[in-house]
Each structure stands twice: as structure tokens, then as C-alpha cells.
Amino acid sequence: MHRTGELYGQFETLGQQKESATLGMWVFLVTEVLFFGGLFMTYTINRRAFSTAFGIGSNTLDITLGAGNTVVLIMSSLTMAMAVWSAQVGKKKLVSIFLIATLGLGTVFLGVKAIEYKQKYDHHLIPGHGFDMRYRSAHPTASDDLRELAREKQEVETAIKSDPDINYHGQLYFSLYFGMTGLHALHMIVGAGLLLWLIKGSFAGRYTPQYNTPVEIVGLYWHFVDIVWIYLFPLLYLIDRHH
Amino acid sequence: MSDTPTIPALELPHKHYLNATYGSGLRSWLLTTDHKRIALLYLCSVTVFFFIGGVLATMIRIHLLTPSGALVTPETYNKLFTMHGVAMIFFFLIPSIPAVFGNFLIPLMIGAKDLAFPKINLLSWYIYLIGGCFVLYSFSTGGLDTGWTFYTPLSSVYSNSAVTPAVIGIFINGFSSILTGLNFIVTIHTMRAPGMTWFRMPLFVWAHYATSLVMILGTPVIAITLLLAGLERMFHLGFFNPALGGDPILFQHLFWFYSHPAVYIMILPAMGVISEIIPTFARKPIFGYSFIAGSSIAIAVIGFLVWAHHMFVTGESTYAALTFSFLSYVVAIPSAVKVFNWTSTLYKGSISWDPPMIYALGFIGLFVIGGLTGLFLACLGLDIHIHDTYFVVAHFHYIMVGGAVMGYVGALHFWWPKITGRLYPRALSRFAAIILFIGFNLTFFPQFILGYLGMPRRYHTYPPEFQVLNVLSTAGASILALGYLLPMSYLTWSMRYGKVAGSNPWPATGLEWKTDSPPLTENFEVTPEVTWEPYDFKNRPDLGLATGAPLPAPAHGDD
Numbered sequence: 001m002h003r004t005g006e007l008y009g010q011f012e013t014l015g016q017q018k019e020s021a022t023l024g025m026w027v028f029l030v031t032e033v034l035f036f037g038g039l040f041m042t043y044t045i046n047r048r049a050f051s052t053a054f055g056i057g058s059n060t061l062d063i064t065l066g067a068g069n070t071v072v073l074i075m076s077s078l079t080m081a082m083a084v085w086s087a088q089v090g091k092k093k094l095v096s097i098f099l100i101a102t103l104g105l106g107t108v109f110l111g112v113k114a115i116e117y118k119q120k121y122d123h124h125l126i127p128g129h130g131f132d133m134r135y136r137s138a139h140p141t142a143s144d145d146l147r148e149l150a151r152e153k154q155e156v157e158t159a160i161k162s163d164p165d166i167n168y169h170g171q172l173y174f175s176l177y178f179g180m181t182g183l184h185a186l187h188m189i190v191g192a193g194l195l196l197w198l199i200k201g202s203f204a205g206r207y208t209p210q211y212n213t214p215v216e217i218v219g220l221y222w223h224f225v226d227i228v229w230i231y232l233f234p235l236l237y238l239i240d241r242h243h
Numbered sequence: 244m245s246d247t248p249t250i251p252a253l254e255l256p257h258k259h260y261l262n263a264t265y266g267s268g269l270r271s272w273l274l275t276t277d278h279k280r281i282a283l284l285y286l287c288s289v290t291v292f293f294f295i296g297g298v299l300a301t302m303i304r305i306h307l308l309t310p311s312g313a314l315v316t317p318e319t320y321n322k323l324f325t326m327h328g329v330a331m332i333f334f335f336l337i338p339s340i341p342a343v344f345g346n347f348l349i350p351l352m353i354g355a356k357d358l359a360f361p362k363i364n365l366l367s368w369y370i371y372l373i374g375g376c377f378v379l380y381s382f383s384t385g386g387l388d389t390g391w392t393f394y395t396p397l398s399s400v401y402s403n404s405a406v407t408p409a410v411i412g413i414f415i416n417g418f419s420s421i422l423t424g425l426n427f428i429v430t431i432h433t434m435r436a437p438g439m440t441w442f443r444m445p446l447f448v449w450a451h452y453a454t455s456l457v458m459i460l461g462t463p464v465i466a467i468t469l470l471l472a473g474l475e476r477m478f479h480l481g482f483f484n485p486a487l488g489g490d491p492i493l494f495q496h497l498f499w500f501y502s503h504p505a506v507y508i509m510i511l512p513a514m515g516v517i518s519e520i521i522p523t524f525a526r527k528p529i530f531g532y533s534f535i536a537g538s539s540i541a542i543a544v545i546g547f548l549v550w551a552h553h554m555f556v557t558g559e560s561t562y563a564a565l566t567f568s569f570l571s572y573v574v575a576i577p578s579a580v581k582v583f584n585w586t587s588t589l590y591k592g593s594i595s596w597d598p599p600m601i602y603a604l605g606f607i608g609l610f611v612i613g614g615l616t617g618l619f620l621a622c623l624g625l626d627i628h629i630h631d632t633y634f635v636v637a638h639f640h641y642i643m644v645g646g647a648v649m650g651y652v653g654a655l656h657f658w659w660p661k662i663t664g665r666l667y668p669r670a671l672s673r674f675a676a677i678i679l680f681i682g683f684n685l686t687f688f689p690q691f692i693l694g695y696l697g698m699p700r701r702y703h704t705y706p707p708e709f710q711v712l713n714v715l716s717t718a719g720a721s722i723l724a725l726g727y728l729l730p731m732s733y734l735t736w737s738m739r740y741g742k743v744a745g746s747n748p749w750p751a752t753g754l755e756w757k758t759d760s761p762p763l764t765e766n767f768e769v770t771p772e773v774t775w776e777p778y779d780f781k782n783r784p785d786l787g788l789a790t791g792a793p794l795p796a797p798a799h800g801d802d
Contacts, residue, residue, distance in 0.1 A: 010355065010361060010434070016434075019432075020360075020429050020430075020433040023432055023433060024426075024429045027425045027429060027459055028425060031459045031463045032463070035463035037467075039471075045493055168481060171487070172480075172482070172488055175480040175482065
């Protein structure tokens with residue numbers, strides 16, 4: 001199909017093209033809800049079955065980093081919304097600035113996530129043969145709060161009495177933790193790629209009040225990925241949190 | 244005779260999508276974004292998988308000729324039925340009618356130049372190919388023996404066959420299905436020609452809208468489920484492995500949440516095909532248009548609420564079982580609405596026995612048997628008796644082969660003149676349709692009896708008293724194979740030698756028949772404007788159909 005300016009040949013008008021693109025993105029997001037839905041379902045069922053192990057798992061997560069990342073992500077949604085608005089009112093320079101800000105915040109989020117993963121690796125909490133829920137309290141480092149570690153140790157010991165397979169069930173928690181946050185991070189990386197493409201277009205001054213569909217639908221996608229995290233954060237970090 | 248004016252022979256249009264010159268040769272096909280060419284790419288690739296699945300089915304039937312098994316070892320037998328199921332379900336039936344005929348026809352039927360996202364359409368075909376390669380890799384390096392259902396922990400822990408590449412292949416292939424569904428939904432919403440209101444759309448389009456809903460809502464769930472099972476196998480995780488605290492029943496729930504609605508991905512498009520063929524060859528407006536349209540949506544919606552009827556023997560709670568049993572009965576209602584409306588359309592119609600019509604009537608008969616035996620299986624008490632027997636095998640083959648494949652072959656015959664511009668021999672094609680019907684029944688009807696007598700599915704041996712019925716079934720399968728090979732040969736023959744069809748050979752009333760056969764790349768010279776109601780054979784002067792005027796007889800190829 002031939003393309004005339006920004007209008008692809010299968011469409012009659014730019015309006016029809018925009019309507020199709022927007023609806024297409026919404027339909028795609030519906031499929032994403034179902035895609036994540038399978039994981040959320042698996043998580044919920046197992047959380048209920050092994051609440052002790054999952055509770056201990058939740059408490060090993062770093063709430064400062066998690067909450068900080070939540071703020072970073074919400075900020076990135078704000079800058080994304082501002083980028084869409086700037087495109088709609090024709091402030092071409094602002095479009096680039098806000099898109100770059102969004103990309104920056106997204107990268108910060110991924111960086112923090114990497115730090116959290118590294119912590120879990122150091123604490124032997126990656127599912128597999130080296131997995132051990134008791135490793136951390138048995139191997140304190142200089143920066144650890146010893147009182148907190150003692151409390152953690154106590155907690156695991158009590159839990160083992162009621163759930164001797166706690167290392168298996170803890171692995172389930174961490175499999176799901178890495179699965180869910182990993183899939184989310186993958187979506188962030190795809191989003192970052194889309195942002196790079198948008199930034200390139202914005203430098204060329206492509207987005208105008210008449211034509212800004214790409215900014216708008218990537219915006220939809222970015223907000224969706226944000227919302228997934230809004231659900232992941234309480235599910236993974238906050239349930240059964242007591243210190 | 245001599246004073247009959249000679250009708251000038253029809254000629255193919257000068258320019259059409261098959262000879263359009265953009266790029267050349269293979270490249271113009273592999274990089275095409277034309278929905279009609281992509282449909283043909285899909286036609287070729289699903290045919291390949293149909294053959295693979297067919298060869299495996301043939302080996303199963305040969306093996307079951309004798310009570311102790313005539314052909315292969317027990318392990319190989321497990322692989323045969325598993326690979327037959329995977330090839331046929333994921334790589335033939337699910338893409339068959341939507342990706343071939345939906346792709347080809349939806350833009351033509353609603354008066355659009357193409358689907359909303361032509362590049363995504365091509366992408367979906369490449370995704371299908373990549374997924375297909377993974378699965379073929381699995382088939383050829385150790386095979387697959389878990390059953391097409393991939394139940395854990397057999398698939399994720401104990402199986403020694405090539406499960407991982409198969410799971411990856413099906414995971415990838417899912418995205419092809421999702422993108423096709425997405426494309427259809429957006430196209431139907433935003434690309435309709437002026438005057439093409441929702442209730443003037445052909446029922447084929449309604450059926451595909453419903454199918455697309457199932458595709459976009461169900462497929463992501465099977466994707467994530469198989470991904471989890473695959474990860475469990477690769478990294479020894481425990482999501483569905485009871486030894487590590489996981490829950491195998493959860494896998495079954497998630498699996499059937501997609502895989503039951505997937506049955507509707509297979510049958511709804513076929514129902515759409517039948518809704519086009521029946522009024523054309525009964526030359527009557529379809530009876531109860533809005534009920535047929537609505538029943539497609541109803542099937543798609545209710546179809547999502549019946550999945551646990553596959554799990555009556557897993558020990559699920561009685562209340563859950565009762566609910567799922569009830570809902571499974573409910574989904575029979577919209578299906579029956581369609582059957583009654585098709586038969587009411589036939590009443591007092593002027594019926595002609597052309598090949599597409601024979602397939603359509605065959606579909607109705609087989610679908611009724613398949614549907615009614617489905618009610619046997621939805622019945623809690625009876626299901627305990629016939630669960631996992633050949634009764635189930637016969638039931639779903641009546642729906643999937645007797646229903647979906649009959650619809651597919653019927654669609655091939657109905658739209659072949661539009662796709663290639665040529666007609667096929669009439670007597671031979673009628674003969675093939677009847678052969679297919681007879682062969683099918685001979686193959687699968689004995690399996691109902693076998694199942695009711697207690698022969699379990701997926702066993703490589705059986706007691707000697709079941710041999711007669713098994714031999715009958717195998718004999719039927721060879722007739723059935725002839726029923727597939729015949730159309731394949733004369734349709735291929737007709738591509739070059741068939742009589743030229745003209746734009747509307749039957750004649751039918753849809754928009755796709757108002758353009759050339761084969762159509763232009765842009766489908767229509769000018770965007771059509773729809774001012775008529777669907778399936779109206781009386782008030783269509785543009786097609787030469789008017790009240791009182793004699794109805795032209797369907798055109799047919801030379802024998």
C-alpha cells in the first residue's frame with residue numbers, strides 16, 4: 001500500500017488511521033492483561049497455599065528500593081503524559097525534553113531493579129541448587145543490621161517447624177518474583193526502545209497537533225506497564241510486611 | 244440449439260493481485276503486505292502442517308489395525324498421537340479458516356482496501372513460521388510424547404522427549420494468532436465502507452469478530468502457561484510440580500481456560516462459512532440474521548465459562564462441577580440457534596447441489612452429531628463413564644474434522660473462483676465431497692461405539708473384541724484420505740486449466756463478488772457504497788437479481 005505523507009494507503013483519512021492505531025493498542029493491552037493475568041493467578045493460588053514461606057519472601061525484599069522505584073515509575077508516567085500533551089499543542093521542543101525525561105526515569109527504574117536482583121543473588125535467593133532461605137542470617141556482612149538478622153533467623157526457624165519444605169515453597173515465591181518482575185522489566189526494555197524511536201522522530205519534528213498518534217499510543221503502552229507495577233508492588237512487597 | 248446466441252467466453256481481468264508487479268518473483272510474495280497474498284502464504288503453510296498431521300494420523304490408524312498394535316513401539320505410539328494433535332490443532336485448525344479465508348475475505352467483504360495493519364499481518368505469518376520451525380525441530384529430534392495437552396508434571400519433569408522446543412514453538416505461534424485477532428477486530432471496527440453498518444455485515448465477518456475475541460482473550464493465557472511449564476522444565480522450578488509444592492491442577496485450569504475456547508476458534512469461522520454458503524445455494528435471505536450474528540458472540544462469551552468440564556474427574560468440587568456442567572449445556576443453545584436457522588433458510592429455498600453446498604450440508608449433519616455427543620460429555624454422571632475413551636475422541640473429531648475441516652474445504656470450493664478466478668470440475672468435486680462425508684463417518688462413528696464399550700484413548704493396544712470396529716475405522720480413514728487428496732489435485736489443476744469464473748459465478752450477494760476474480764491489489768476500483776440489506780436475492784439490480792427475474796444457475800467448470 002502506498003503511503004502519502006503520514007497517511008498509509010489502506011486508510012481513507014488521518015482520523016481513521018488514528019482511530020485504528022489507538023484501538024489496536026487498546027486491544028493489545030487487553031491481551032497483555034490476560035498475559036500477566038495467568039501469572040497473577042499462579043501467584044495468588046500459591047500465596048494462599050504457602051502464606052508463611054511467601055510472607056518471609058516478601059520480607060526479604062528491600063522496601064525502600066521498591067517504594068522508591070514506584071515513585072520513579074509514576075513520575076515517568078507523568079512525563080510521558082506531558083510529552084503527549086506537548087505534541088498535541090505543538091510544542092515540539094518540549095516533546096523531546098519530556099520523552100528524554102521518561103526514558104531517563106525508565107532507565108533509573110531498571111537500574112534499581114538490577115541492584116535488587118544482585119542483592120537476591122548475594123543472599124542465595126535465586127531458585128536452584130544454591131537456594132537457601134537461611135543463608136543470609138548465617139552469613140552477615142559488615143553493612144547488615146545484626147538485630148534485624150537475628151529476628152529474621154528466628155522467623156525462618158519458627159516457620160520451618162510448621163512448614164519443613166520451606167525452601168521449596170520459598171523457591172516458588174522467588175520463581176514468581178523473578179518471573180513477574182522480569183516480565184515487567186522486559187516490557188520496560190521494549191518501552192525504552194519505543195521511546196528511543198519516538199525521540200528520534202521528535203528531533204525531526206515529526207509530531208504535530210495534526211499527527212501525533214505514535215506518541216499517544218506509546219504513551220498508552222507506557223502507562224499500562226506502569227499500572228502493572230502498581231499491582232506488582234503491593235502483591236510482592238507489602239503483603240505480610242511487618243518490619 | 245443453433246439459434247442460441249454464443250456467449251463470449253469470460254476472460255481473467257488484465258490486472259489482479261496475483262500478477263501485480265511490485266518487486267518480482269519470490270521477493271514480491273515474501274515481502275507482500277497484501278492481505279490476499281498473505282492469505283495464500285498461510286494457505287500453503289497450513290497445508291504443509293495438515294499433511295504432517297495427516298501422515299501421523301494414518302500411522303495411528305495403521306497401528307490400530309491389530310489388537311496388539313501393528314506398526315510401532317508403545318513409546319512411538321505416544322509420540323504419534325501427540326504430534327498429530329499438536330500439528331493439527333496449533334498449526335492447522337486454529338490458523339486455517341481465520342488466517343486463510345478471514346485474511347482474504349474480511350477486507351473484501353466490508354469494502355476495505357486491506358486490513359488495518361498490513362505489516363502486522365505479514366509479521367503474524369513469519370511468527371507462525373518461526374513457531375512452526377521450533378515444533379518441527381522438536382518432532383524431528385526425539386519427538387513429543389506428552390499428549391497435546393502438555394499436562395504437568397509429565398511434560399515439565401518426567402517426559403524424555405523434546406518438550407522444550409515444542410513448548411517454545413507453541414508459545415511463539417500464539418502471538419501469530421493474537422496479532423491476527425487484533426487485526427481483525429480493529430479492521431471490522433474502523434475499516435467498513437460507507438453504508439456497511441454492523442447489521443449489514445456478512446455473517447462470516449460476525450463469526451470472525453467473535454473468533455478474534457477468543458483469540459485475543461484466550462491465547463495470552465496459554466502463552467504464559469506454557470512459558471511457565473517450559474521454565475519449570477528448563478530450570479527445575481516448581482509452579483506445577485507437586486514434588487516442589489506446585490499445583491498440577493492449576494496447570495489444567497489455565498490450560499483449558501484457553502484450550503476449550505480454542506475449540507470455538509476452530510468452529511466459529513466454519514459456522515461463518517456455512518452462513519455464507521447456505522443462502523447462496525438456497526437463493527434465499529438467511530433466516531434470522533441477527534440471531535446468527537448474536538449467537539456467534541454468545542458462543543464466544545459463554546465458551547470462556549465452561550473450561551472445567553474437561554476436569555470432572557480431577558476431584559474438583561461438586562458445586563464447581565455442577566456449574567460447569569450447566570454452563571456447558573447453555574453453550575449448546577446458541578449453537579442450536581445456528582443449526583435451526585440454517586435449516587429454516589433451506590425451507591422452500593431453490594436449492595442447487597453444488598459442491599460448496601454439499602460440504603455445507605455435510606457440516607450441518609456432522610456438527611449436530613458432534614454437538615449432541617458433547618452434551619453427553621457435559622453430563623456429570625455419564626462423563627465419568629466415558630471420560631478419556633474413544634467416545635471423546637470421536638466427539639471432538641466430529642466437531643473439529645466434521646465441523647471445522649468440512650467448513651474449511653467448503654470455503655475452499657466456495658471462494659476458489661474468487662481467489663484464482665477459475666472454476667473446477669463439477670462432477671468430480673461433488674464426488675469428492677460425498678467421499679469425504681462417507682469416509683469421515685466410517686472413520687469416526689465406530690469410535691463412538693468403541694468408546695462407549697470402554698476402549699480408552701491414547702492406548703497402543705486393545706482387547707481383540709474391539710478389532711472389527713477398529714478395522715472399520717482404519718478403512719474409513721483411507722477413504723477420508725482420498726476425500727482430501729481429490730480436491731487438492733483438481734483444485735491445483737484448475738489454477739491453470741479451469742474455466743474462467745467471472746466476478747460472480749454462483750451468484751452470491753456479498754461485496755467480495757462485486758469486484759473482479761481475482762481481485763485487484765486495492766480490492767475495488769472505487770470504494771463501494773452499501774445501500775442494500777445482506778443476503779437479498781430480490782433487490783440487487785447491480786447483480787442482475789430482481790423480483791420476478793429468473794435466478795441465474797450457478798456456473799460450473801467443465802468435467
